[in-house]
Amino acid sequence: MILPKWARSSAWIERWPSEPEAPGSNPGGPALSLKKVLKGACKQSLNEMMDLKIISYSVSIAVSLIISFYFIFGYSKLKSTTFITGFAAFLLIALGLSLNFYNLSFIGYLFEAAGFFLSSLSHAKTVRRYLVLGIVPDAIGQTLAFFFSLYAGLETVLFYSRSGKKINLITGLGFMLISVSIFLQLIIYLIPNDVQLIVQLVGYSLLISALVR
Amino acid sequence: MRSQMKIIVDILVALENSENGAKITDLVRKANVPYVRLTELLDELLKKKLIESIKNDDGNYYRITKNGAMLLDEYRKFSSFAENLGLEID
Numbered sequence: 001m002i003l004p005k006w007a008r009s010s011a012w013i014e015r016w017p018s019e020p021e022a023p024g025s026n027p028g029g030p031a032l033s034l035k036k037v038l039k040g041a042c043k044q045s046l047n048e049m050m051d052l053k054i055i056s057y058s059v060s061i062a063v064s065l066i067i068s069f070y071f072i073f074g075y076s077k078l079k080s081t082t083f084i085t086g087f088a089a090f091l092l093i094a095l096g097l098s099l100n101f102y103n104l105s106f107i108g109y110l111f112e113a114a115g116f117f118l119s120s121l122s123h124a125k126t127v128r129r130y131l132v133l134g135i136v137p138d139a140i141g142q143t144l145a146f147f148f149s150l151y152a153g154l155e156t157v158l159f160y161s162r163s164g165k166k167i168n169l170i171t172g173l174g175f176m177l178i179s180v181s182i183f184l185q186l187i188i189y190l191i192p193n194d195v196q197l198i199v200q201l202v203g204y205s206l207l208i209s210a211l212v213r
Numbered sequence: 214m215r216s217q218m219k220i221i222v223d224i225l226v227a228l229e230n231s232e233n234g235a236k237i238t239d240l241v242r243k244a245n246v247p248y249v250r251l252t253e254l255l256d257e258l259l260k261k262k263l264i265e266s267i268k269n270d271d272g273n274y275y276r277i278t279k280n281g282a283m284l285l286d287e288y289r290k291f292s293s294f295a296e297n298l299g300l301e302i303d
Contacts, residue, residue: 067298
């Protein structure tokens with residue numbers, strides 16, 4: 001075999017390229033392409049990932065793809081827009097999930113968000129119905145209340161670590177329990193729930209302790 | 214409000230439950246569709262061979278065809294899948 005000029009030195013023999021070279025590169029090296037960059041990023045990402053993470057993402061992608069193709073199968077049979085929307089939604093979700101293998105999780109989340117948004121469009125009618133009933137504004141209020149009470153609780157507990165006053169810990173826990181009670185109310189909406197009421201009672205009772213001294 | 218697909222399915226279900234076919238007046242009640250709208254839909258279903266029309270001494274009867282029964286099966290299969298994901302078929 002006749003070696004090219006640059007490869008005649010023994011130092012270069014080691015790096016005999018196994019792939020086509022980029023034209024005009026000096027010294028010669030393998031040509032880069034987006035596919036190769038992604039492949040490299042994927043390999044690096046896979047090395048960094050835990051086995052559990054790989055399994056979890058692989059299963060999630062497989063499930064999303066199966067659902068997506070089941071939707072398109074349904075569309076071919078029934079010609080309903082619900083199915084074509086579902087197909088696009090789960091394909092976007094699968095694409096978003098697969099971007100995690102390329103260290104592009106941020107863009108992946110955007111794809112996933114787009115997919116879930118598309119999927120939620122099918123629920124729009126139900127949401128409208130709930131809007132009329134005034135449940136959604138209620139839920140928004142509860143969600144805000146949940147976050148702010150949780151925030152207040154965390155702030156107060158963190159303040160306890162500086163002040164060392166037990167009362168801060170108690171009231172902080174009170175705020176947190178209130179947020180838990182609101183959360184329970186949110187997830188089991190309209191259903192009277194004793195647990196939620198008890199948690200709420202305990203939470204507010206703890207807040208009362210702030211008035212004791 | 215029911216979607217067009219749901220109305221068609223209700224008509225097919227009503228026909229499936231009537232062994233000897235159903236008259237248009239029965240279908241108005243069973244599928245809960247106004248008469249004018251129902252006649253339009255029945256024409257469409259006849260064209261697509263999902264139902265068939267039989268003339269008796271009593272009048273015109275409609276019956277579900279094999280294709281119609283197959284469509285109903287597919288609908289049940291896929292609608293249960295969609296419903297499991299919390300979706301309503303349009």
